[in-house]
Amino acid sequence: MRSPEWAMRSRALALAAAPVAVALAVGVVPVLVLFAESLVWAALPDLTGVLEAYARVGRSVYLAVLGRSVLIGVLLTGACLAVAYPVTYWLAHRCPPRQRVLLLVLLTLPLWLNYVVLNYVWVWILARGGLVNHLLGAVLPGLSPLRLLYTELSLTVGFVYIYLPYVILSLYVAMERLDGELLAAAADLGASRVRMVTDIIIPQTAAGAAAGALIVYARIAGAFATPEILGGPQQQLIAQLITDAFLEVLDLRFAAALAFSFLAVVAFVLLIGLTSRHLRREVRRW
Numbered sequence: 001m002r003s004p005e006w007a008m009r010s011r012a013l014a015l016a017a018a019p020v021a022v023a024l025a026v027g028v029v030p031v032l033v034l035f036a037e038s039l040v041w042a043a044l045p046d047l048t049g050v051l052e053a054y055a056r057v058g059r060s061v062y063l064a065v066l067g068r069s070v071l072i073g074v075l076l077t078g079a080c081l082a083v084a085y086p087v088t089y090w091l092a093h094r095c096p097p098r099q100r101v102l103l104l105v106l107l108t109l110p111l112w113l114n115y116v117v118l119n120y121v122w123v124w125i126l127a128r129g130g131l132v133n134h135l136l137g138a139v140l141p142g143l144s145p146l147r148l149l150y151t152e153l154s155l156t157v158g159f160v161y162i163y164l165p166y167v168i169l170s171l172y173v174a175m176e177r178l179d180g181e182l183l184a185a186a187a188d189l190g191a192s193r194v195r196m197v198t199d200i201i202i203p204q205t206a207a208g209a210a211a212g213a214l215i216v217y218a219r220i221a222g223a224f225a226t227p228e229i230l231g232g233p234q235q236q237l238i239a240q241l242i243t244d245a246f247l248e249v250l251d252l253r254f255a256a257a258l259a260f261s262f263l264a265v266v267a268f269v270l271l272i273g274l275t276s277r278h279l280r281r282e283v284r285r286w
Contacts, residue, residue: 031260031263034256034259034260034263035256035260037252037253037256038053038054038253038256038257038259038260039051039053052253053253053254053256053257054257054261056254056257057254057257057258057261062241062258065236065237065238065241066238066261066262066265068236068237069221069222069237069238069239069262070221070265070269072155072159072220072221072237073217073218073220073221073222074217076156076159076160076163076220077167077213077216077217077220078213079156079160080160080163080164080166080167080212080213080216081167081171081209081212081213083160083164083167084164084167084168084171084209084212085171085201085202085205085209087107087168088168088171088172088175089175089178089201091103091104091107091172091175092172092175092176092178093175093178093180104168104172107165107168108165108168108169109165110161110162110164110165111165111166115162115225116225116229118158118161118162119158119162119225119226119229119230120229122154122157122158122161122230123149123229123230126148126149126153126154126157126230127148127149128145128146128147128149129145130148130149132146132148133145133146133148149230150230150231150232150235151232151235152235154230154231155226155227155230155231155235157230158226158229158230159220159223159226162226163216163219163220166212166215166216166219167209167212167213167216168212169212170208170209170211170212170215171205171208171209171212172208173208174204174205174207174208174209174211175205175208177204178200178201178204178205179204182200182204183196183200183201186199186200214269214270217266217269218266218269218270221237221238221262221266222237222238222239222262222266223237223239224237224239224240224243227239227240228240238258238262241258242255242258242259242262245258
């Protein structure tokens with residue numbers, strides 16, 4: 001006779017089967033199809049050039065775009081952290097409790113709006129006839145309109161504005177758990193503000209910062225809409241290259257190889273970060 005414990009486990013497995021199947025179908029199967037497309041499918045029936053697409057990815061022009069995407073992801077993730085640290089510290093330890101929730105909602109407002117709409121808002125703000133140039137012309141009559149759009153500046157502003165809320169949310173959770181008594185004790189012992197930041201605040205909140213950074217980094221490096229709308233030809237990233245290969249050139253095999261190569265780089269960076277036990281715990285909490 002089957003025990004009640006066995007029946008409970010069977011019901012739990014049955015309940016978990018459906019979401020696990022959906023997760024595999026949505027998250028794993030497309031990646032396997034993409035990998036197969038890059039290696040074999042487009043090469044059938046001739047299997048002699050299975051790695052041809054990956055050999056093309058290794059050319060300097062494509063490696064440059066891939067490297068630029070990774071570098072921009074790292075730099076702009078660092079910029080988001082640099083802004084989020086003072087903001088979340090003030091919000092968690094200096095802001096009046098009654099105003100905290102309202103300010104947190106306002107800071108994360110971009111998460112409520114459509115991603116593409118947010119990018120076009122900055123087009124209106126930074127264009128030659130946009131809000132910024134209009135205000136500058138009013139303050140400094142005769143000043144020629146500045147070229148702010150389709151530059152590194154517009155790309156940076158757009159990325160930081162859109163992805164900063166993700167970092168704020170993850171870092172705020174860690175900052176709220178920061179022990180204020182440690183800071184008070186350090187101040188009583190004569191520690192400078194710089195020492196308190198480097199020796200207490202950053203180590204105590206590093207896991208939350210790293211969790212937000214890992215999440216934001218992958219989204220920035222693989223973004224399509226922001227560089228397409230706010231960036232110029234010199235700011236092309238890997239997602240635009242993949243899209244061109246799919247839709248313009250119709251080279252599905254090469255596009256799949258580009259996509260999987262980028263996915264492998266991002267996954268490698270994430271796996272390195274997740275080797276930290278504290279970071280894994282923080283990601284689960286986030």
